[in-house]
Amino acid sequence: xxxxxxxxxxxxxxxxxxxxxxxxxxxxxxxxxDLNLTSMIDFLVITVVFLLSQFGSQQQVxxxxxxxxxxxxxxxxxxxAPIISISDQAILMDGQRITTPREISGSSDRIDRxxxxxxxxxxxxxxxxxxxxxxxxxxxxxxxxVHWDIVKTIARTCAAAGxxxxxxxxxxxxxxxxxx
Amino acid sequence: xxxxxxxxxxxxxxxxxxxxxxxVPMIDLLICCIAFLLMTAVWVQTGAVQASQPRGAPAPDxxxxxxxxxxxxxxxSPTGLQVGVNAxxxxxxxxTPQRFTELKTLLEARRQANxxxxxxxLQPDGAVDYSEIIAVMDTVYEVYGSAARGEVTIxxx
Numbered sequence: 553x554x555x556x557x558x559x560x561x562x563x564x565x566x567x568x569x570x571x572x573x574x575x576x577x578x579x580x581x582x583x584x585x586d587l588n589l590t591s592m593i594d595f596l597v598i599t600v601v602f603l604l605s606q607f608g609s610q611q612q613v614x615x616x617x618x619x620x621x622x623x624x625x626x627x628x629x630x631x632x633a634p635i636i637s638i639s640d641q642a643i644l645m646d647g648q649r650i651t652t653p654r655e656i657s658g659s660s661d662r663i664d665r666x667x668x669x670x671x672x673x674x675x676x677x678x679x680x681x682x683x684x685x686x687x688x689x690x691x692x693x694x695x696x697x698v699h700w701d702i703v704k705t706i707a708r709t710c711a712a713a714g715x716x717x718x719x720x721x722x723x724x725x726x727x728x729x730x731x732x
Numbered sequence: 733x734x735x736x737x738x739x740x741x742x743x744x745x746x747x748x749x750x751x752x753x754x755x756v757p758m759i760d761l762l763i764c765c766i767a768f769l770l771m772t773a774v775w776v777q778t779g780a781v782q783a784s785q786p787r788g789a790p791a792p793d794x795x796x797x798x799x800x801x802x803x804x805x806x807x808x809s810p811t812g813l814q815v816g817v818n819a820x821x822x823x824x825x826x827x828t829p830q831r832f833t834e835l836k837t838l839l840e841a842r843r844q845a846n847x848x849x850x851x852x853x854l855q856p857d858g859a860v861d862y863s864e865i866i867a868v869m870d871t872v873y874e875v876y877g878s879a880a881r882g883e884v885t886i887x888x889x
Contacts (some may be wrong), residue, residue: 589755596762603769626873627779628880663870690781694862700808701858707888711785719780722866 609704622696623725631719634673634688636666636706638698643706653702662710670713690715781869782879783854783886804842804849805889806835807855808868815839832871839875850876855889 619639637644643651643666650666670690677686690710694703707718805815807822813831815838816822825834842849852872856865869886877883 589759593755593759593762596759596766600762600765600769603766603773606769606773620865621778624779624781624866624870624873626781626870626878628782630778630877642865677878696861696863696866698862699858700860700862700865702855703862704856704858704888707785716785718783718785719871720783720866721778722870724777725781 572700619693619695620697621693621721621723624722625724627722627724628719631689631691631717633691633719634670634715635691635693635721636710638692638694638702638706639700640695643702653698656702656705658701659705660704663706663710666706666709667713670710670715674714686714688716689719690717691719691721693721711718780880781873782887783865783869783888784879785888803851803853803887804839804846805853805855806868806872808854808860808865810857810859813868815842831868835868836870836875839872843875850883851885851887852876853887853889 618641619637635646637647638653640653642649643653643663644657645666648669650669651663656663675687692703692706710716710718735787804815804817810827812827813825813835815825815835823838825831825838828834839852852867854865872884872886873878873879879886
């Protein structure tokens with residue numbers, strides 16, 4: 553049996569022109585559309601690159617679950633620096649647990665473990681960022697209900713280690729709810 | 733189906749150097765990447781309010797430096813705010829819902845009176861919530877401008 557060319561075969565044997573016209577689509581526009589793959593792949597690749605570029609320090613800051621960060625109207629760009637997270641449960645530096653607010657509550661002494669970690673990060677800074685000068689930036693990601701005495705003790709430890717520029721992470725939005 | 737041509741210009745019965753690329757798994761991969769990135773993306777805009785502190789660890793209750801004497805200070809306590817340059821000059825703002833509007837008005841008046849002053853010292857009480865301090869810093873930013881651009885310097889006492 554010969555190989556038949558693919559195509560519409562229904563009722564083609566009927567020798568009536570109006571039947572053949574109807575089964576052949578009746579001269580109407582085709583319902584299938586060609587898809588240009590080049591532009592489609594271009595679009596998909598650009599979307600992937602754009603989404604990947606959104607992953608930065610902002611992503612890292614927001615990724616700590618359970619922290620209720622205050623909102624403000626005005627804010628600067630978030631610096632790329634060590635992130636200290638303070639919540640009611642724990643104090644973390646770059647995701648690693650340092651201590652708890654209960655342990656340092658009522659004490660204004662330097663937190664030795666945090667100091668050592670900051671010193672180590674400071675020593676590594678010229679190696680990791682040879683083109684930039686160390687300016688003492690540190691990012692504070694703090695739950696809005698934390699009391700200032702906890703933050704003050706940590707800020708003092710940062711100052712002792714040479715981190716003098718405190719960047720308090722905030723979300724840009726409606727500032728009226730910030731202090732309520 | 734699309735293909736990538738790697739034509740070397742060879743002729744005459746040689747093995748073809750054209751390598752067909754299967755577009756279906758490639759498009760599947762790209763769509764999976766987009767879906768993953770969209771699901772894990774955070775659409776909240778994050779920023780920072782910046783403050784400076786003196787280098788080294790000062791004593792917990794050290795007396796104020798002479799340079800602090802003439803600077804605008806905002807004392808933040810659980811009962812409200814106090815704004816002024818020195819004790820005689822302090823203006824009290826009670827803990828009302830309108831306290832930040834009052835603070836803004838007061839800071840604007842201070843700024844008009846002394847255009848040169850670009851430094852604000854904050855003195856929060858230990859029992860004050862962090863959100864209250866951030867709200868005060870936001871008000872300072874609103875009146876004076878950004879600390880990162882050098883329009884104002886916020887320091888902590």
